[in-house]
Structure formats: structure tokens, C-alpha cells
Amino acid sequence: MTRYFENIIKADFKERVNRFVISCEGNGRSIEAYLPNPGRLWELLLPGRSVYLVKNNTRTGHTAVAVEKDGSIVMLHTHRVNDVARWLIENNKVPGLEGYRVLKREYPHGRSRFDFLLGKDKGELLLEVKSCTLFHKGIAMFPDAETKRGQRHLQELSEVKRAGMDAGVLFLVSTDEVGYFLPEYHTDMDFSLALYRNRESLFIEALSLRWNNDLELDSMVRPLQIPWQILETEMVDRGAYMVVLFVERDKKIRTGSLGEIPFRRGYYVYVGSAEKALKARMQRHRRRRKKARWHIDYLRDHAELVSILPVRSSERLECLIAADMGMIAEDTLRGFGSSDCNCRGHLFYFSGLPIRDERFVDLLLDYRIGRLRSRICQR
Numbered sequence: 001m002t003r004y005f006e007n008i009i010k011a012d013f014k015e016r017v018n019r020f021v022i023s024c025e026g027n028g029r030s031i032e033a034y035l036p037n038p039g040r041l042w043e044l045l046l047p048g049r050s051v052y053l054v055k056n057n058t059r060t061g062h063t064a065v066a067v068e069k070d071g072s073i074v075m076l077h078t079h080r081v082n083d084v085a086r087w088l089i090e091n092n093k094v095p096g097l098e099g100y101r102v103l104k105r106e107y108p109h110g111r112s113r114f115d116f117l118l119g120k121d122k123g124e125l126l127l128e129v130k131s132c133t134l135f136h137k138g139i140a141m142f143p144d145a146e147t148k149r150g151q152r153h154l155q156e157l158s159e160v161k162r163a164g165m166d167a168g169v170l171f172l173v174s175t176d177e178v179g180y181f182l183p184e185y186h187t188d189m190d191f192s193l194a195l196y197r198n199r200e201s202l203f204i205e206a207l208s209l210r211w212n213n214d215l216e217l218d219s220m221v222r223p224l225q226i227p228w229q230i231l232e233t234e235m236v237d238r239g240a241y242m243v244v245l246f247v248e249r250d251k252k253i254r255t256g257s258l259g260e261i262p263f264r265r266g267y268y269v270y271v272g273s274a275e276k277a278l279k280a281r282m283q284r285h286r287r288r289r290k291k292a293r294w295h296i297d298y299l300r301d302h303a304e305l306v307s308i309l310p311v312r313s314s315e316r317l318e319c320l321i322a323a324d325m326g327m328i329a330e331d332t333l334r335g336f337g338s339s340d341c342n343c344r345g346h347l348f349y350f351s352g353l354p355i356r357d358e359r360f361v362d363l364l365l366d367y368r369i370g371r372l373r374s375r376i377c378q379r
Helices: 078-090 148-162 189-197 228-234 278-286 295-300 318-328 358-370 372-378
Strands: 008-018 021-026 029-034 050-055 062-069 072-075 101-109 112-120 123-132 134-136 139-142 166-173 180-183 203-208 239-247 251-254 260-263 266-274 304-312 347-350
Touching: 008 029, 008 062, 021 050, 029 050, 029 062, 072 078, 078 101, 078 112, 078 123, 078 166, 101 123, 112 148, 123 139, 123 148, 123 203, 134 358, 139 166, 139 358, 139 372, 148 166, 148 189, 180 189, 180 228, 189 228, 228 372, 239 278, 239 295, 239 318, 251 295, 266 278, 266 295, 266 318, 278 304, 295 347, 304 358, 318 347, 318 358, 358 372
Parallel strands: 123 166, 139 180, 166 203
Antiparallel strands: 008 021, 008 050, 021 029, 050 062, 062 072, 101 112, 112 123, 134 139, 239 266, 239 304, 251 260, 266 347
8 A cells, every 4th residue: 555645634625716716514513525536526515525635735724625425535736646657667567668767757758747767778758647536337537527638748748759759558447437538529629639640659547546535546457458449439529418598587588489588597508419510519509699589598688608518429319308307406497408309308407506416417428438438238
């Protein structure tokens, strides 16, 4: 066992104050903690989840380093992940990197700084390490938010390889509850395409890690399978999507053929689909000023856009998602967005923010990640 933290405090997560600060409840008092992780972390940072904090000299006095999910300890501290990677490399725990030693950390090259410059008798290898916290039903995916930096890293690593030097990416997944790894093409198509196109030229490895309740790293490390063939059919510019909107106050809105509809203050989730040009369809929903064509266009003029969540797929999933959404929503607006199908409606009401509702997050992950399990097993 290898330990990376001391003076650990366990607390209950309350809310994310901003991108890098969270609020928790511990020992009967409110605690703010620095969060060294820029990811969305929707499926991890849910109210009541146990988070692990360490005392330090940051402005908040604490840093959030890990969180519990489904019995697993998930590492949140992205900076410490590089310490883990170094230990794995130096102890020959990374398949394909046996015999390499760390020559330099934070190695500058081109427009970027890469995590490690490695070396052994045959030459050098430039390595970038990515911390993966997104997993569901046996499958891990990266990233959980669009990463322009990650895209640039892949481009520059590809250029390094073409220039004659070895290069690669190591994904460290903070759970031992998975067997597969894939790029998260729903959220970041550009990163996923870049990784797929360089799958044979770059060194690419994903490892499953296990942490205990004392935040000690288990020495047992397991490589994950990467079923690239799934991407050939599923990484497409088509599929379903969910538009999350916020209506600030009660109001009546004239909605095309449906006439005037009363909308309560709260959040609305619209489930739609695009058989082609999914990216363009989502961009259209981002705009307010446009010719009204669908029911959602009328509502969009009066509501604040919270998020658009694509589910890329070669299958038609829109009505399946709508049926499941109706099971967890507080209300379904009858006939809204369902004039061309037999669904009760494709617009759903939530009084609270859906992405803080574990049922909503699970539904999203089921369609984005969970359904891939059967596709992988069929191959």
C-alpha cells in the first residue's frame, strides 16, 4: 500500500460553490474546500456523498482529495495523480513501459508542458497522464467535459511521434469496478476522434486503480480493454439530446399549435433527436433568435439555457429516453414535442436542477455509457 495523504477528514458534500470550491458538512459545521479538479463531476458531487478532505494552507483551509461512489474511493486530486503515475512507472506497473525511468517531470515541448519525459536504453518517450473519474456499469470514459487542452496534447504528441520520438497517453481510472475504457465521444467528439485516429501510432494505456478508506493505493493495478471497434459505429454526428432550460417565473407562453401554455418557475428538460447533423441541431437550440419551427423554439425564447446533453448513437433512442424521463420528472407536458410519435410528451418539468438529481444523472449515464456494455459483449 502506498499512502499519499495525511490528516484526512471525512465530510458530506453539499454543493459546488464554483469550479474550484465545494461546500461540505463535517463535525457539525460547514466547511469550504479547494477542489483541484476542473471536471464536471456531476455523477460524483451529489448532495450527501462522502468526500475526503485534508487540512492545508489554502485559502479555504482544506482541499478535497477524494469522494465515495458505489463503494469505491474516487481520487479527485488531479495533481497527485502524477505522483501515482510516477510510482507506477518506476515499479514497472504500466504494461508497455517496463524498464522506463522518469527523466523529467513537467517537460516543455512546443506550446505545452507534458507530464513526463521517460527514458530507457532504446530512447525516450514523452508521456501525458490523464485522471479519469467518469465510470458507469463497468465502463470508464474520458473526458467528462470538453478539453481543448487535451485535444492540443494529442495533436502535439502525434507531431512528436511523426518526428521520430515515442509518445503516448496514460489514463488512470480511480476505481477497480470497471473492465473497459473509451473516449467520451458524447461530450468531446474532437478529443475522441483524435485519440481514435492515433490509436496505432501513440502508446495508449488505461489502468484501473483501487484506493482504500485511508486513501492508500493498492499495489494491484489492472489494465483495461479499449474496444475501439465500438467507436466505428457509435461515434457519429447523430443521436438524441436533452436540452435543459430554466424558466425564472411563472408565465404563459404561446407555443405554436399547442396554443398558450402555462409554465411554472423551474427547470424543463426537452428530449429531441437528429438523424444527421446533431452538432448543428444543438447549436440551433443555443440561439434564441430564429424562425420558430418546433415547440421547443417557442419555449427557448422565454427560457435560460442551462445545458445541452447529447447522446450520440447509431440507434434511435429519443422515445426511449422520453419514456424513462417521464418516470423521474415531476410532470410531463402533454403533446409537447411529440406530434410525430406516440409519446405523451417530450418536455419534462423538474422544480430543482436536474443535474443535481441522482436519478437524472443515472439516466444520462445509462444511455451514454451503460447501454454500450451489451454492444461490447456482442463483439
